[in-house]
Amino acid sequence: MKLGKGSCQGTFGELVQGIINDRPFLITLPIPSLRSEIKFIPDPAISEIRVVDSKPKVKKAGELLLKQFDIKGGGLLEIHSNIPAGKGLASSSADIVAVLRAISDSYCLPLTNKLISDIAVQIEPTDGVMYEEVVAYDYIHGKLIENFGELPPFILVGIDFGGTIDTIEFNQILKFFSREDQKQFLKAYNLVKTGFKERNLACICRAATISARVNQKILPKSGFHHFEKLADSYKGGIVVAHSGTVAGILLDRNIPDCHKVVSRISRELSTPFMGSNIKLFQYDSDENIVFNLIQ
Structure with a gap:
């Protein structure tokens, strides 16, 4: 038993998200410079996990892990994250993965991505952020579908339109996807596979656009035609x-x-929203730096 450390990256939304053959899935877009980092300070004098900042999901994840290995101890969690919550950047999923890694590091537990997934989905639908590379992932049942590897070099210019969305509540809303929508999801999935196989980012970009277009029916983004x-x-x-x-x-x-x-693009993207409560940021996969990220 020692001071345990764990960390996990965030994402920028998803490359693709939908259903294929009634199975929910997403394809991750990892952003390594978005990170949740957690320290676990074990304390044999207490029998519970305490969190400096009140985060019930993190506390529950730690408790489930200790229960899994029949450990009675407790300790204090310190959380440091630059991932804004409620934006679709996998903040809570990253926190959950990071705490499981920190406690496992402290107790030298044999933690696997499968076990992380099994625990995470007991708390909420979860992103596939426990995998460092781009993956297709069943976010409802916590199952890896396919590992694609690393994206070809890319740059991302993004906007946050403000406000927050509760992922748990959002996933409880019944969403209808037509047969044509599901054909589009399959097309997007196959384009991602081709893009990774051929190291062709253009195919992956096409896939992302297809998925974003379908999502306009579910959670529309302002100025989509401008995008x-x-x-x-x-x-x-x-x-x-x-x-x-x-x-x-x-x-x-x-x-x-x-x-x-x-x-x-940054100028042209922000111009239509001048005066609105938006935040603009950029990510460069070669430099791994996020600029003007919302804090």
Whole structure:
């Protein structure tokens, strides 16, 4: 038993989210510079887990892990995260994964991604953030569907439209997807597979746009047609948080003058929303830096 440390990355929404053959799934878009980092300070004098900042999901995850291994001890959790909550950036999923890793580190427990998933879905529908690479993941049942690997180099220009969305409440709403919608999900899934196999970001961008377009029926994003126009102009794709408040444009980092293009897109993306309560940020997969991230 020792001081335990655990961390987990966040995401920017999802590349694709929907259902195929009645199975819910999402395809992750990991952003490593969005992180939840947790320390677990074991204390044999107490028999419960205490959290510095009141986070019941994190506390419950830790308790479920200790119960899994029949451990009676307790301790204190310290949470440090730069992932804004309620935006569709996997903040609570990252917290849950990080706490399980921290406690496992303290007690030297044999933690696996499958066990993380099994515990996480007892608390809420969960993103596949326990996997470092891009994966297709059943977020309701906590099952890995397919591991695609790392995205080709990319840049993301994103907007947060403000407000928050409760993921648990949102996932309790019955959503109807037509037969045509489900065909689009399958098309998007196959485009992602092709994109990773051929290292072709254009295919992945097309897939993301298809999914974002279907999601307009479920959780519409303001100015979506403007996003489409910009994405098409710069040969990018639209990425959204299917149960959150962010949307963005995914770009191939290898395009000529990519930083000039990003500057132009940032201006053109924010112009229609001048005066609105939006936040703009950028992510570069080569530099792993998020700029102007909401705190």
